[in-house]
Amino acid sequence: MCGIIGARVEGDATPFLLDGLARLEYRGYDSAGIAVRTRDRALTVSRSTRRIDVLREQVDALDRDGLTGVGIGHTRWATHGAVTEANAHPHLDCGRRIGVVHNGIIENADALRTMLSAQGHVFRSDVDSEVIAHLVERTLALEPDLLVAVQVATAHLEGSWAIVVLDALSGRMVAAAERSPLVVARAAAGDFVASDVGAIAAWADTFVALRDGDAVELADAWVWTSGGMIVPPPIPQPSPFAAAALDLGDHADHMAKEIAEQPEVVAGLLDRRAAAVADGRLWTDLGLPGFHRLAVLGCGTSLNAGAVIASMLRSTGRVPTDLIVASEADRAVLAPGTLILAISQSGETADVLRALDRFDGRFPVLALTNNLHSSLARRADAVLDAHAGPEIGVAATKTFTAQVVVGVLAMLSALVTSGRIERRQAQSLVGEMHRLPGLLEGAYQASATRIPLLVTSVSAATGFLFLGRGGALPFATEGALKLKELSYRWAEAYPAGELKHGPLALVTEGTPVVVVDNGEPRLQANIAEVAARGGFVITIGGDDADIPAVGQEAGRRRLRAARSADRLPGLDAWGPLEAVVPLQMLARELALQLGCDVDKPRNLAKSVTVE
Ligand code: F6R
Numbered sequence: 028m029c030g031i032i033g034a035r036v037e038g039d040a041t042p043f044l045l046d047g048l049a050r051l052e053y054r055g056y057d058s059a060g061i062a063v064r065t066r067d068r069a070l071t072v073s074r075s076t077r078r079i080d081v082l083r084e085q086v087d088a089l090d091r092d093g094l095t096g097v098g099i100g101h102t103r104w105a106t107h108g109a110v111t112e113a114n115a116h117p118h119l120d121c122g123r124r125i126g127v128v129h130n131g132i133i134e135n136a137d138a139l140r141t142m143l144s145a146q147g148h149v150f151r152s153d154v155d156s157e158v159i160a161h162l163v164e165r166t167l168a169l170e171p172d173l174l175v176a177v178q179v180a181t182a183h184l185e186g187s188w189a190i191v192v193l194d195a196l197s198g199r200m201v202a203a204a205e206r207s208p209l210v211v212a213r214a215a216a217g218d219f220v221a222s223d224v225g226a227i228a229a230w231a232d233t234f235v236a237l238r239d240g241d242a243v244e245l246a247d248a249w250v251w252t253s254g255g256m257i258v259p260p261p262i263p264q265p266s267p268f269a270a271a272a273l274d275l276g277d278h279a280d281h282m283a284k285e286i287a288e289q290p291e292v293v294a295g296l297l298d299r300r301a302a303a304v305a306d307g308r309l310w311t312d313l314g315l316p317g318f319h320r321l322a323v324l325g326c327g328t329s330l331n332a333g334a335v336i337a338s339m340l341r342s343t344g345r346v347p348t349d350l351i352v353a354s355e356a357d358r359a360v361l362a363p364g365t366l367i368l369a370i371s372q373s374g375e376t377a378d379v380l381r382a383l384d385r386f387d388g389r390f391p392v393l394a395l396t397n398n399l400h401s402s403l404a405r406r407a408d409a410v411l412d413a414h415a416g417p418e419i420g421v422a423a424t425k426t427f428t429a430q431v432v433v434g435v436l437a438m439l440s441a442l443v444t445s446g447r448i449e450r451r452q453a454q455s456l457v458g459e460m461h462r463l464p465g466l467l468e469g470a471y472q473a474s475a476t477r478i479p480l481l482v483t484s485v486s487a488a489t490g491f492l493f494l495g496r497g498g499a500l501p502f503a504t505e506g507a508l509k510l511k512e513l514s515y516r517w518a519e520a521y522p523a524g525e526l527k528h529g530p531l532a533l534v535t536e537g538t539p540v541v542v543v544d545n546g547e548p549r550l551q552a553n554i555a556e557v558a559a560r561g562g563f564v565i566t567i568g569g570d571d572a573d574i575p576a577v578g579q580e581a582g583r584r585r586l587r588a589a590r591s592a593d594r595l596p597g598l599d600a601w602g603p604l605e606a607v608v609p610l611q612m613l614a615r616e617l618a619l620q621l622g623c624d625v626d627k628p629r630n631l632a633k634s635v636t637v638e
Contacts, residue, residue: 028104028632029116029130030054031209032226033191035200035245036217039063040098041086043216047226048100049079053281053419054223055632056102058115061086062126062193063098070126070195074115096217097198099191101128104632107136108153117193118157120164121149124195127163129156130222130636131187131207139183159184163192174244177201178255181242187377187636189237191220203242206402207636208375210234211243212263218245223634224400225417228268235261236400264400268417282420282513282625286611287471289428290464292415296429297461299414300436305453309440313409315391317445318366321438322349322390324356325370326378326635328423328508329430333370334501336434339601342498343456344442354638356382367392368434372413372426373634374401381638395434397426411437420626421633422512424611427505431604432463459597462578463604470576470605474612477574481565482616485539488563490517492533492540493610494526494553498601499545506541506610513618513628523553536561541613543606544568544577545599567609577603 030051034043044061059082060074071089075082079102101116108114117126133139136155139162144150148161162180163173170176173194181188187206194200202209202220212219212231219227220243224234237243243260244250251260278284303309321340323333330352337348351359353369353376361367367390371379374396380403383392394407397415404410415429439456442448448456485491491510495503500522507520521530523542534540540562544550546569557564566572598604618625 028054028056028634028636029222030056030102030226031128031130031189031191031220031222032100033128033193033200033202033220033245034096034098034217035219036096038096039091039094040096041091041094043219043230044098044100045079045083045086046229047219047221048082048102050226050228051102051221051223052079053421053627054102054104054634055421055627055630056104057110058103058105058112059101060115060117061098061100062117062119064095064193064195064198065093066095067093068195068198070119070123070193072117072119072126074112076110076112076115095198097193097200099126099128099193099200106132107155113152114154116156118152118154118160120160122164125160125163125167126193126195127156127160128191129159130189131205133158133184133188134186135184159188159190159192173197173199174201174242174250174252177203178242178252181205189222200245201242202237202245204237205239206380208401209237210400211237211245211249213249220245224266225268225419228266232266233263234266235263238405280420280626282422282424282615285418285420285425286608286615288416289425289608290467290471292425292429293432293467294464296414296432296436297463300433301457301460304436304440304457305443305450307440307444309437310444313393313411313437315366315393315409318391318441319364320347320349320362320366321368322351322359322361322365323368323370324351324353324379324382326353326376328427328505329370329372331501331505331508332427332430332434333368334504335431335498335601335604336368336438338498338501339435340438340442342600343439344447346442346447351382353378353382357385361386361390365390368395369393369403369407370395370430370434371401371403372397372415372418372423372430374398374403375634375636376403377636377638379403380406393437395430397429421628421631422509422625428467428604428607432460435460435601456597462598466578466603466605467608469578470608473576474574474609478609478612478616481573482613482620485563485565486617486620488516488537488539490519490533490538492530492538493518493520493543494523494540494550495520495543495545496523496547496550497545498599499543499547499603499606502603502606502610503541503543505607506543506613509611509614510617512631513614513625514621514623515629516617523550526553526556531556531560534560534562538562539565541565541567541610543603543610544572545603567606574609576609577606
């Protein structure tokens, strides 16, 4: 969603601002803008409702000689107010002295706007963020210190914000945050501020994340305040974005690269975590109380990853689970003894954070996130790092797989600690998980050869069905989500047995129906129902499948033998994780054949910071 960049460098700030904005593009945006201080102490503002490249052309046409090295930039993902240049950031005060970029939501913006308008302030946009510029302007009339003025102004705000305020008169720049991420960094090229470390990865090796209530002046020596008190600046941390992570290598796009990285990501996770599962250390190190029930909280792909983890916990440990769509959490009723597992790759998803507000500290919260500096990580009682590395493609791929593996390992460790499974059983289950990198790689190779041709046969279809049973169902759901968000085609996932209760009406001659075949014998009858109506069945499964990517022939045999058993061993209980690879590749290939941008699908954001 929205992104922030600020720079305080020698020379001209615009190349840094534009490059930073380009690196924020992956979060999704519909307008962008920059404001740079000029030598004659004014602000030059450029905004566009088109791509960063267009903004770059606009900026190239400016008289760059008069610009200084101090500026701010923003990518906006519209929530309040239409996509117009006037609504794009930066926003200015009446005197055009103060420039502001803002992420988050000012909940009392209407009341503040009414109050400020009554005092003579003139608004130029429809967006909540503009009130901040006018509040700072009003405060500066009485208090000349920008750092103090920003603190006074933010004391009037309700909601969430990450802001950077630039004063054209003094050239001072202040950043402040409350429930919205913001980082600052000192690098050889100068000082930077950004909503996402990735935006400044090219210049900064270390960074410091602002905590709620922090305000920082980026000056020769940083002035750091916390809750209004001056405090020493925190020690910078190494940036997780090695420059190499942004390099595409031989891949055509970030999504392709991130799909291909999954075997390596999983191998790395097993190296890091597997040894601490069977003796319970992985769980006990988290310092959480025991639990009788698990409530998984998340949205989109993270919720699907949670469904896989929950499926493992039920089938292997007989632990009851709830799956809570975060935006619907106010209707959830949790039993005593519940542990909340909140899953979010970004750790900034507003629906998840707001759901935790609703549970109000009554249940322990374990966060599973790819961002240890996120709001979610900061407010949870314990944190599991998904360790997927930077994911630049907006659609989640390797973070899904990493979340599943880390979540399953942690839950297995909890099962040992609570005596629900024997240490030896945990050891054998973890042993089976060591097959995963090979299974993922095999699925990748099989899909690379088969998927392009298969997709050509279905690229004209307007809708797709995805089916699965038992442990395969969350993967079918993830496959449908990936396909719709990337290719903009309708896609729905159903438990295969539900098909005959209504959705079969959708199947006509040529309707593509993707079946995640985990060897469940009853799937064959469901496939026959589709075929009888002329549906175009694509099976992702074992050796006899259209895409032979599920490497568990032994498991399939066990499954058949176990027909009515509800307790299945090993990976079969919650897999096939490797099926996600062809599902991701199917969605990507269809999107490419339809001419869609796979790294930046429309209307999708990497970090969804609104409810
Ligand atoms: C799917 C996707 C979204 C996210 C969802 C939750 O590719 O990108 O469905 O999974 O917005 O995001 P996080 O995991 O950041 O909470």
